[in-house]
Amino acid sequence: MVKRLVIAVILLALIVGGIVGFNRFRDAKIAEFFSTMQPKPVTVSTSLAEPGPWMPGVEAIGTAVAAQGVDLSVESGGTVREILFTANAEIEKGQKLLQISEREERADLAAAQAALELAESELARARTLQERGVSAVNILDTAKAQADSARAQVAKIQAVLQQKELVAPFSGVIGIPQVDVGEYVTVGQVYATLQDLDAMRVDFALPEQQISVVKPGLPVTVSSEIGSYNAKGRIIGIEPKVDPNSRLVTVRAEVGNETGKIYPGQFLRVRVELPPEEGVIALPQTALMTSLYGDSVYVVRPAEEEGQKKVEQVFVTIGRRNGEMIEIVKGLKAGDEVVNAGQNRLSGGSLVTVDNTLQPFSQSAAQ
Structure with missing residues (x-):
């Protein structure tokens, strides 16, 4: 019995020793492999x-502004008789856009023209009598004054009629009509917007630390977030003072817009190109x-x-x-x-x- 126990202990020791020795041998070989292994480039x-x-430059965020752009407003109150444009139409300078009812003014004009004709006839008669020496000087002066007054009255009514007939101050693209036929409008009421999109201005601001490196005439590049549109132009003006609240200086550039892809008020990225x-x-x-x-x-x-x-x-x-x-x-x-x-x-x-x-x-x- 003791002999069998001794044999079992010896066999167990051999097995354990073999496992331990194998693990040590394996770990040594793995360490040797990794120590000599060259990683792949x-x-x-x-x-x-x-x-x-x-090519140095100064980058900023800008806003597009039309080179010419206005909100068209009514010059004389009255009822809208006729609208002579449609939204987004190309408008030429001097084109008639809106007609305010002018029946009363035309009647006044007819009366004023009749009074002018009578005053001019009286003036001509007074001149003839004066030349013949049968009329006093004050009669001729009175006739001249009446003729001048009648002529001024006609001019005044004609000016009122022009205010009733609204025309485009420049060529451009007109917006959506803001009034309807038959609507009563007052002086100063906006009836449409007119924008010249052929050339655009871009207003942007720069920190006061960078204002010393920019000057009028430097080239600029603007880009839009929509459609990856790019345009080139130049600086045309720099505000001669720093905003005390933001410490920024406003700069204006002018860029081409031949394709009409830039619109007033649009967000633009601006880069001022400095000398290389x-x-x-x-x-x-x-x-x-x-x-x-x-x-x-x-x-x-x-x-x-x-x-x-x-x-x-x-x-x-x-x-x-x-x-x-x-x-x-x-x-x-x-x-x-x-x-x-x-x-x-x-x-x-x-x-x-x-x-x-x-x-x-x-x-x-x-x-």
Whole structure:
């Protein structure tokens, strides 16, 4: 019995020892495998950090304003007799738009013209008598005054009639009629809006710190959120004072609108183009990584093994932005090859394979 117990203990010890030894051997081999394993190079695309031209600019949010745009209002009260336009019609300068009832004024005009004819006849008769020497001087003067008064009365009534006949002050596109035929309108009541859409103005505001770099004549580019519409123009005016509440300065630019895609009151993005600069290192914004420690990029360096490349994380100081590009002020030197895509799989010292057949940004933005 004791002999069997001893044999069982020996067998159990051998089994346990074998399991422990196998586990240690397996762990050692796994550790040896991972310590000598070379990770597969990560495929990335790169950009060269080379000094080149930089197109600086100032960006702002603007509002479109028609070069000519007014709310047309009634000049003389009365009943609307005729509406001579339809919504969104192309209107020519001087075109008749609205007719207010003028029957009473026309009757007054007829009476005034008759009085004028009588006054002019009396004046002619007084002149004849004066030339013959059979009339006093004061009679001629009275006739002249009556003729002048009658003529002024006719002109006054004609001016009232013109106020009843409303015409377009300039060419443009007219809006929806705000009155109806038969409606009684009062002086100053708006009956439609007229906008000249051939040329547009854009009003935008800049901080007082940036006002020193802009001046009249600088080119601007405006873009719309709708339809990706772009237009070019120039600055035509700068408000000569800073708003004390917002610390902003109002700037006005004029842009073309040949296609008619910009409407008054529309939201627009504005970029003021400043004179170009040379020798600026710029990279695609996709190359930049931001963390709590600062901004950094991955720079491609030669690896220890011939023919291989690795990356080094380099912290940089950034400057201005222009579209998809960002200025690098400090941290890189000319000729550095910087990763612009694939950084999420990298760490310092990672092996990489460079493939620039596809770029994460437009080539035009990089130039």
